[in-house]
Amino acid sequence: MEKPTVVVIGAGIGGIATAARLAQHGCKVTVVEKCEQAGGRCSRLLKDGHHFDTGPTMLLMPELFSNTFADLGENMEERLDLRRIDPTYHIHFDDGSSLALTSSLTAMQTQLESIEPGSFGGFLRYLNEGHLNYKLSLTHIVRRDFRNPLEFFSPHNLLLFLRLKALRKHYDNIGNYFHDHRLKTAFTFQDMYVGLSPYEAPAIYSLLQYTELADGVWFPMGGMYRVIEVLMDIAEKWDVRFIYNTPVERINVDGRKVTGVTLADDRRIHADIIVANADLPYVYRNLLPDNGEADRLERKKYTCSTLMFYWGVDKQYPQLGTNNLFMGGDNRQSFDRIFKDLTLPDNPSFYLHAPVRVDPSLAPKGHDSLTAVVPVGHIGGVPPQDWGTIQKRARQTVLQRLAKIGASDLDEHIKFEVSFTPHDWKSRYNLVKGSTHGLSHNLMQMGYLRPRNQHLRYRNLYFVGASTHPGNGLPTVLVSARLAAERILQETGVLKTVPL
Numbered sequence: 001m002e003k004p005t006v007v008v009i010g011a012g013i014g015g016i017a018t019a020a021r022l023a024q025h026g027c028k029v030t031v032v033e034k035c036e037q038a039g040g041r042c043s044r045l046l047k048d049g050h051h052f053d054t055g056p057t058m059l060l061m062p063e064l065f066s067n068t069f070a071d072l073g074e075n076m077e078e079r080l081d082l083r084r085i086d087p088t089y090h091i092h093f094d095d096g097s098s099l100a101l102t103s104s105l106t107a108m109q110t111q112l113e114s115i116e117p118g119s120f121g122g123f124l125r126y127l128n129e130g131h132l133n134y135k136l137s138l139t140h141i142v143r144r145d146f147r148n149p150l151e152f153f154s155p156h157n158l159l160l161f162l163r164l165k166a167l168r169k170h171y172d173n174i175g176n177y178f179h180d181h182r183l184k185t186a187f188t189f190q191d192m193y194v195g196l197s198p199y200e201a202p203a204i205y206s207l208l209q210y211t212e213l214a215d216g217v218w219f220p221m222g223g224m225y226r227v228i229e230v231l232m233d234i235a236e237k238w239d240v241r242f243i244y245n246t247p248v249e250r251i252n253v254d255g256r257k258v259t260g261v262t263l264a265d266d267r268r269i270h271a272d273i274i275v276a277n278a279d280l281p282y283v284y285r286n287l288l289p290d291n292g293e294a295d296r297l298e299r300k301k302y303t304c305s306t307l308m309f310y311w312g313v314d315k316q317y318p319q320l321g322t323n324n325l326f327m328g329g330d331n332r333q334s335f336d337r338i339f340k341d342l343t344l345p346d347n348p349s350f351y352l353h354a355p356v357r358v359d360p361s362l363a364p365k366g367h368d369s370l371t372a373v374v375p376v377g378h379i380g381g382v383p384p385q386d387w388g389t390i391q392k393r394a395r396q397t398v399l400q401r402l403a404k405i406g407a408s409d410l411d412e413h414i415k416f417e418v419s420f421t422p423h424d425w426k427s428r429y430n431l432v433k434g435s436t437h438g439l440s441h442n443l444m445q446m447g448y449l450r451p452r453n454q455h456l457r458y459r460n461l462y463f464v465g466a467s468t469h470p471g472n473g474l475p476t477v478l479v480s481a482r483l484a485a486e487r488i489l490q491e492t493g494v495l496k497t498v499p500l
């Protein structure tokens with residue numbers, strides 16, 4: 001039987017992993033990418049001997065990466081030199097106190113008890129709940145390919161949702177474990193990884209704190225971009241062809257089928273199968289004939305965006321760890337400013353990545369490569385946000401907070417700066433509303449309720465990536481690649497049986 005030809009639109013981690021999986025089974029795969037390099041949100045910026053990962057900085061849930069490598073006949077440990085980051089973060093609170101989250105229970109006990117006597121017991125109970133949520137949601141929601149509503153809304157799953165406290169807000173639930181607002185913040189802010197406010201996110205997301213501390217926060221030597229490079233290498237070994245600097249302009253349709261793509265330069269590529277890795281709401285709005293779906297998607301909830309500052313610095317600051325969090329003031333108000341007012345909080349929180357502590361090769365000797373990530377609302381404020389002014393205020397906040405921990409001369413030592421606003425995320429990667437994590441992961445946009453991995457009308461068009469099922473974050477997108485590839489291989493008859 002002739003194996004299908006496949007065009008993948010976009011060389012994000014989802015597109016590359018799907019391409020490799022299909023090519024491994026004999027499909028003839030071409031990946032068409034609009035940018036000059038692969039990686040999408042997980043790209044790399046190189047300047048004057050400094051290396052910056054443009055998006056992800058933490059490799060979480062290593063088990064899901066390892067599964068992808070194993071499925072592709074490779075061993076992750078042989079291909080990536082992963083280092084565990086411990087403490088996972090250094091958290092600096094607004095009142096000058098701090099907390100280093102670590103897998104050392106003794107160190108956690110000392111720190112937690114000094115903040116809130118008796119809280120170590122709450123911490124252990126919280127981890128226990130996170131463990132349960134992680135295992136149950138991975139098995140019954142994340143890894144499952146829901147093909148009809150009955151599979152998702154089965155009596156078993158409805159009971160599961162109650163068990164996972166799916167209807168309880170994460171920030172309300174944390175009150176069962178801690179009373180001190182700093183601890184409540186320290187064990188819920190991780191919801192921002194999936195672009196959610198803990199005041200809106202379901203309590204299920206305690207799975208994030210569990211997996212960080214139990215399975216670890218990791219960093220590949222050479223930077224997060226190594227993950228992309230290695231996956232590309234594997235894909236190329238299976239003869240996947242990558243084309244760069246080539247935006248797809250349109251997906252061509254004929255009746256109930258897609259037939260290929262038209263590129264920005266008017267060239268056409270025919271394909272039996274199309275996999276869209278570009279942000280799903282963008283695909284509906286820009287690449288497919290209008291059927292009303294793009295408007296429906298527009299009304300859905302979107303995750304936040306981020307302001308990014310990539311700084312090449314001619315000095316190192318020993319007071320910084322690899323991952324640093326600086327918490328702003330009023331937690332509730334801050335999240336409301338981001339998610340409701342779509343702007344920058346009055347006293348913003350931010351994350352600072354300083355990877356040279358784990359991999360000195362990422363900057364010239366004695367220098368530093370620092371990335372500040374400041375969460376903000378996505379594009380769409382009324383009146384439209386003035387990103388120039390917002391960006392200036394965010395930069396000032398970051399420098400002022402860093403001055404408080406002794407980096408008061410940082411501004412003088414910044415050799416160069418590259419910055420992103422939500423408009424850069426939008427124009428560079430076609431992310432709708434500049435929303436860095438795509439469609440939100442609230443309860444109404446999870447599982448079967450999230451856009452699925454196959455188009456309902458054009459059955460040979462598949463979707464992979466952050467705004468599809470199961471959701472965003474590198475490990476989750478790798479699961480989406482597996483689900484999409486398995487569907488394709490099964491439906492084209494290349495694979496007769498599909499492992500569940």
Ligand SMILES: Cc1cc2nc3c(=O)[nH]c(=O)nc-3n(C[C@H](O)[C@H](O)[C@H](O)COP(=O)(O)OP(=O)(O)OC[C@H]3O[C@@H](n4cnc5c(N)ncnc54)[C@H](O)[C@@H]3O)c2cc1C
Nearest residue numbers: 010012013014034040041056057058248278465466473474
């Ligand atoms: C600031 C930030 C920090 C993050 N931190 C982490 C982290 O620490 N850990 C973690 O696990 N995850 C993190 N994430 C999330 C993670 O980066 C994403 O979930 C993941 O990279 C999404 O991959 P994807 O394949 O779905 O999409 P993308 O990476 O967006 O890839 C889609 C690709 O499609 C291309 N494309 C778009 N339109 C077209 C077109 N018309 N023609 C051709 N190509 C097109 C784009 O250029 C892009 O390369 C972070 C994200 C951001 C933004």
